[in-house]
Amino acid sequence: MRQPSEPRLFVVPTPQAPEDDAALVRAAIEGDPAAPGLIWERYARLVRGVLRRSLGEDEVDDHVQEVFLRFFRQVDGLRKPGSLRCFLIGIAMRVAGSELRRRRVRRFMRLAPSEELESGPASQRDDDAREAVRRLYAILDRVDSRTRLLFVLRYVEALELTEIAESLEVSLATTKRHLARAGDRVFSLAGRDELLLAYLAGTVNVKRGAG
Amino acid sequence: MDEDERDVVLGQMGRLAHDAFSDSVKPGASAAGKRQLRVSLATMKPARRRARWVAVALAALVTFVAVVVYRVVPGRLDYAVEGPAPSTGGYLQGTARGAAVAHFTDGTEVRVGAGARARIVDVDRHGARIALEQGRAHLRVVHLPEAHWSVEAGPFSITVTGTEFDADWSAEGGVLVVEMRTGAVIVRGPLAGDGIGVHGGQRLVASVPDSRLHIEPLATTQATADDATGATARGATAQTGTAPSGNAPATTPRTPDDEHGATANDEHGATANDDNGVDTTNERAAAAEPQSAARARASRNDHGASGDPTHRARSGAKERTGDAKGRASDAKQAVRDDVKDGTGDAERAAAPPSWAKRVAGGDFRGVIADAEGRGLSTTLAEAPLGDLVALADAARYTGSSSMARDALLSQRKRYPTSADAKAAAFLLGRIAEDKGSTGEAVDWYERYLAEAPKGAFAAEALGREMLATRRARGAAAAADVARRYLDRFPGGPYADRARALAAGP
Numbered sequence: 001m002r003q004p005s006e007p008r009l010f011v012v013p014t015p016q017a018p019e020d021d022a023a024l025v026r027a028a029i030e031g032d033p034a035a036p037g038l039i040w041e042r043y044a045r046l047v048r049g050v051l052r053r054s055l056g057e058d059e060v061d062d063h064v065q066e067v068f069l070r071f072f073r074q075v076d077g078l079r080k081p082g083s084l085r086c087f088l089i090g091i092a093m094r095v096a097g098s099e100l101r102r103r104r105v106r107r108f109m110r111l112a113p114s115e116e117l118e119s120g121p122a123s124q125r126d127d128d129a130r131e132a133v134r135r136l137y138a139i140l141d142r143v144d145s146r147t148r149l150l151f152v153l154r155y156v157e158a159l160e161l162t163e164i165a166e167s168l169e170v171s172l173a174t175t176k177r178h179l180a181r182a183g184d185r186v187f188s189l190a191g192r193d194e195l196l197l198a199y200l201a202g203t204v205n206v207k208r209g210a211g
Numbered sequence: 212m213d214e215d216e217r218d219v220v221l222g223q224m225g226r227l228a229h230d231a232f233s234d235s236v237k238p239g240a241s242a243a244g245k246r247q248l249r250v251s252l253a254t255m256k257p258a259r260r261r262a263r264w265v266a267v268a269l270a271a272l273v274t275f276v277a278v279v280v281y282r283v284v285p286g287r288l289d290y291a292v293e294g295p296a297p298s299t300g301g302y303l304q305g306t307a308r309g310a311a312v313a314h315f316t317d318g319t320e321v322r323v324g325a326g327a328r329a330r331i332v333d334v335d336r337h338g339a340r341i342a343l344e345q346g347r348a349h350l351r352v353v354h355l356p357e358a359h360w361s362v363e364a365g366p367f368s369i370t371v372t373g374t375e376f377d378a379d380w381s382a383e384g385g386v387l388v389v390e391m392r393t394g395a396v397i398v399r400g401p402l403a404g405d406g407i408g409v410h411g412g413q414r415l416v417a418s419v420p421d422s423r424l425h426i427e428p429l430a431t432t433q434a435t436a437d438d439a440t441g442a443t444a445r446g447a448t449a450q451t452g453t454a455p456s457g458n459a460p461a462t463t464p465r466t467p468d469d470e471h472g473a474t475a476n477d478e479h480g481a482t483a484n485d486d487n488g489v490d491t492t493n494e495r496a497a498a499a500e501p502q503s504a505a506r507a508r509a510s511r512n513d514h515g516a517s518g519d520p521t522h523r524a525r526s527g528a529k530e531r532t533g534d535a536k537g538r539a540s541d542a543k544q545a546v547r548d549d550v551k552d553g554t555g556d557a558e559r560a561a562a563p564p565s566w567a568k569r570v571a572g573g574d575f576r577g578v579i580a581d582a583e584g585r586g587l588s589t590t591l592a593e594a595p596l597g598d599l600v601a602l603a604d605a606a607r608y609t610g611s612s613s614m615a616r617d618a619l620l621s622q623r624k625r626y627p628t629s630a631d632a633k634a635a636a637f638l639l640g641r642i643a644e645d646k647g648s649t650g651e652a653v654d655w656y657e658r659y660l661a662e663a664p665k666g667a668f669a670a671e672a673l674g675r676e677m678l679a680t681r682r683a684r685g686a687a688a689a690a691d692v693a694r695r696y697l698d699r700f701p702g703g704p705y706a707d708r709a710r711a712l713a714a715g716p
Contacts, residue, residue: 041245068248151224152228155222183221
């Protein structure tokens with residue numbers, strides 16, 4: 001029989017920083033208080049970049065918050081814990097899609113002026129570059145949300161086709177088909193903007209306000 | 212441009228956009244975002260917990276309600292049979308060794324006496340449906356909310372809510388006797404129209420072959436009824452015991468085969484002049500009857516002999532055939548009676564009773580005397596429909612078949628669309644049959660069936676037509692009528708004879 005004074009060994013479990021996405025997701029599902037911070041640190045930059053390049057700078061911090069909040073609401077239903085990255089990108093795409101539709105409705109209802117990229121190039125950009133970006137996003141404003149987001153994922157974020165398919169929860173074949181259609185559409189519109197093409201070719205500077 | 216060139220351009224556009232928005236985050240912005248996320252999650256978590264608690268509470272509530280419903284709402288009744296003979300499938304058979312008793316879980320008891328047979332056809336949570344095949348059954352039904360019990364005896368149906376009574380059915384004689392101890396039941400069937408209420412202390416006797424139904428105080432015939440061994444015998448006793456003194460001879464029960472026994476005398480509706488008989492009890496019974504039956508009874512009070520079973524059936528026929536014109540005519544006639552007699556609500560109490568009431572009270576000869584006093588031809592030409600019906604009834608009850616015939620013909624001539632006119636065709640057939648004018652009887656029955664194919668007397672008219680045809684034209688001719696009868700009334704009181712005729716010699 002153990003004496004009262006006998007020392008007892010207690011094992012106190014402490015949250016460990018999961019090494020991989022699956023562990024992070026399991027920690028989040030189990031309510032580990034450290035999980036949100038770790039997931040944020042790992043993917044906030046990615047999410048923010050995707051959203052900025054899809055929507056622009058306006059309210060991007062709010063959209064990033066929305067993506068992570070949605071993630072923690074839905075994390076219980078995440079079928080592949082290892083697909084955390086794609087899962088977050090998929091949520092970001094849906095948030096961006098909702099925002100694009102909202103903006104389109106607001107424009108249609110003339111509640112807001114046509115969107116302009118407020119910040120433009122972040123550093124070391126000359127006026128021509130800024131104008132080229134403006135022209136590019138003017139083209140993206142003319143296509144539907146899905147085309148725009150597919151273009152961002154594939155050509156701006158340079159995601160692999162499999163990642164895009166997993167993020168959008170569609171098959172690879174469907175992804176390829178949609179991407180081809182989106183590329184055709186954007187390229188078709190870009191082909192009408194000679195100044196943008198010339199800028200991309202590095203032959204001429206893009207004049208502000210042209211096109 | 213080819214595809215490669217296209218991809219090159221798109222790639223350049225993508226890099227342009229990527230470079231335009233670097234991934235860099237302002238110092239502290241990421242930490243601020245993480246803090247905001249934690250705050251947001253902290254405020255979101257209670258909601259999740261609350262949702263979980265709401266779900267748990269909801270589940271508990273559903274469970275509680277389910278338990279309450281299970282305990283409060285009774286399930287299907289069950290029963291156990293106690294008796295001398297083994298019971299299977301809800302079949303109850305009393306033998307000389309004792310009665311078969313079904314004990315239901317709600318306390319209701321069905322006791323089937325010696326020689327009787329019954330079957331528990333259907334049981335649900337509110338009661339059961341019992342088919343009394345033969346003999347006497349005693350039911351003590353516990354009155355519970357929504358209790359619904361019924362007894363089917365041949366063509367009759369007895370609807371019960373909570374009561375104690377005996378039902379005796381003679382399948383052979385086609386006679387139903389219901390003796391009420393307590394409570395009330397509603398009897399429906401060929402002679403009961405849309406339903407006749409029978410209350411505690413009353414006795415109903417319905418004879419299908421005789422087209423006779425009456426209600427009488429149970430006490431006057433209790434001993435006889437209790438001693439009787441068969442429903443037909445009890446029916447005969449009851450009729451005799453309550454026959455109007457001096458007005459009509461005692462009745463002899465008849466069967467459809469008793470073709471020469473149909474006289475006006477046996478139509479008198481034994482309790483018509485009984486002080487405690489139908490006319491009084493009907494008022495009490497009306498409360499328990501369907502509205503249509505009550506309407507029919509009210510109509511009878513205006514112009515009909517409420518104590519007359521045939522008349523009761525005629526009113527029932529009026530309801531069933533939906534003869535709106537007839538009812539409207541009756542109502543108008545009642546108003547005309549009031550105007551003509553100078554009676555309104557205030558004066559009605561002082562006015563002499565109508566012929567209908569006097570017939571109900573057994574004053575058959577008084578009504579006939581009044582008609583003769585006015586002048587029979589004048590009465591037939593001018594009397595309202597109610598008086599003509601009452602006069603026809605009074606004449607039939609006293610054996611004045613000629614006068615009855617005239618009154619019935621007058622009804623048909625002057626009120627051709629009324630329900631009473633249609634019923635008059637059947638009664639004219641009976642009178643013709645009694646006189647031995649078989650061919651005329653057949654004509655009248657055919658006419659009645661044509662005018663009221665679903666009338667209260669339809670089965671009776673077709674059955675009698677079948678037998679009359681056999682007498683007049685032989686079995687071969689009657690076989691066609693028999694087949695018609697079997698098509699329409701395969702379980703009717705003439706079914707056995709119809710089958711025999713249809714089968715041929």
